[in-house]
Amino acid sequence: MRVIRITSLRTIACIYITGCLAAFPIAASAQAPPKPVGPVPNARQIEWYHREIIAFFHFGMNTFTNDNEGDGTANPEVFNPAALDCNQWTSVLKRAGITTGILVAKHADGFCNWPTKHSNYSVKNSSWKEGKGDVVREFTDACKKAGIKAAIYLGPHDRHDSRYGTDDYSDYYASQLSELLRNYGPIWEIWWDGAGADKLTTSHYTRWADTVRRHQPQCVIFGTKNSYRFADCRWVGNESGFSGDPCWSTINPFSIRDESSHIQELNHGEINGQAYIPAEVDVSIRPSWFYHPEEDKRVKTVTELWDIYFNSVGRNSVLLLNYAPNKEGLISSVDAQRTDSLRYLINATFQNNLASKASVKAMHPRGEKYKPTNLIDGTENTYYASAEGFSTDTLTFNLGSPQVFDVLMLQEVIELGQRTTRWSVDYSINGKKWTPIPEATDKQSIGYKWLVRFKPVRAKYVRLRITEGQASAALHTFGVYKQPITK
Ligand code: OTN
Secondary structure, three states: OHHHHHHHHHHHHHHHHHHHHHHOOHHHHHHOOOOOOOOOOOHHHHHHHHHOEEEEEOOOHHHHHOOOOOOOOOOHHHOOOOOOOHHHHHHHHHHHOOOEEEEEEEOOOOOEOOOOOOOOOEHHHOOHHHHOOOHHHHHHHHHHHHOOEEEEEEOOOOOOOOOOOOHHHHHHHHHHHHHHHHHOOOOOEEEOOOOOOOOOOHHHHHHHHHHHHHHOOOOEEEOOHHHHHHOOEEEOOOOOOOOOOOOOOEEOHHHHHOHHHOHHHHHHOOOOOOEEOOEEEEEEOOOOOOOOHHHHHHOOOHHHHHHHHHHHOOEOOEEEEEEOOOOOOOOOHHHHHHHHHHHHHHHHHHOOOOOOOOEEEEOOEOOHHHOHHHHHOOOOOOOEEEOOOOOOEEEEEEEEEEEEEEEEEEEEOHHHOOOEEEEEEEEEOOOOOOEEOHHHOOEOOOOOOEEEEEEEEEEEEEEEEEEEEOOOOEEEEEEEEOOOOOO
16 A cells, blocks of 8 residues: 555655656756857867877978978979889878878978979979979878878978068968969878977968968968967877877967967966867878988887877877978888888777667666767767766677777767866775776766777676766767777
8 A cells, every 4th residue: 555655645746747857948947958168179179189190291392301300401303202202102091091181282381392482492493394294283182182181380480581570471381382282182281390480470370370270261370489379180299199198179278379488378378278279299200200211210109109199089089190291202111111000000909889789877877878888889960868967977888798998988978078187986896895997986087989908817797887967978088998908
């Protein structure tokens, strides 16, 4: 009798609440999407994050003079890449699963890899193809053919041109930018190296940014020092391939402008930074940026590249990995093999989310549309969100049977800003006694992607504890994986 009474009371309460939810707007707000918090990415930055890895190509006069920082006096005739084959470059990228390539069109030595109308210091006066060659054309054509997004480094610093730093130089650089942005199809990124560029002011860059935005609105700007106002992405503060932990997508723009006193901020970002300017991690596969035969035996190993991947892509950043084509105009086979192997490791590790069939329980779910299993469905367009007003949460994954894993992946919904600011993961064999994963304890940022590696663990249950946030959590992905090899 008693039990029946309680049940019927519950039923009456349920009917009453359901009726209220249907009748009042509270029903809608229970399922409303989370509101963005803090600075959020623009459309260019969202596209940029999805590239994950970008290739850099340092190729130019330095390749022929065995230099890295030519002084701008080398004779243009020495430039002669007899076997240049940009289709070989793009085939290396295709195999490595890299979708975007940035070509150095002009480095600080001022030599132009395309027959610019605005200088004689270019391929026009080289011995290559009797002055009829155009590396930028061959590169952008090869990219088009292979479905790769082409991008350009046009060195702001110029040791060849005596106008460097003056208003006349500003005209010269703007004309070259227009030439490159108008005549070679879509250009997806422009790279404003800060090296040696201290004479250039914000007013130079204001004009040049206007040129970029006018001709190629989708073009991402890598901004440094005085181009800080236009930066879609920032320098990470080193050239070794490592973002900080944490690594926030936000930063105060002045930390970019005054980079030498803000290397830590560049490396980690700033949680309450006023602008959304995430880190692009530039590192060369060889010790130098340009090709030197004596470095053929010093190409980064697969283990080194795997570390770099986890410490850049796995730290909410985009990896910009440099290839150094040789004097022939080709990427050496060892460099190509190393990135083939990197791709093998990425695919072999992440093809199988061992949590993909888990049952998932959340402490503060928001509702059906944002249900916990969205975290493991492997799709881009669903996500889990905690209920409004809850910036902490606990998600428990029952993997069904004990699994062995050594990698963890988390992805936040970047369009909604940086929300979760502290989290930990632990595991259990019986769902009662929990063991922390030290490498995944008391972590801070998540962002586009956060990866953690650890000694293999065996567990039936895994738990994500969100212990601090700026707003309710909004997460795309929770994954656990097993690497094909471990160190
Ligand atoms: O000597 N340097 O100019 C230098 C040494 C080591 C690391 C970086 C630099 S220059 C630095 O390069 C970055 C790209 O890697 C950015 O363009 C920075 O703005 C620039 O200062």
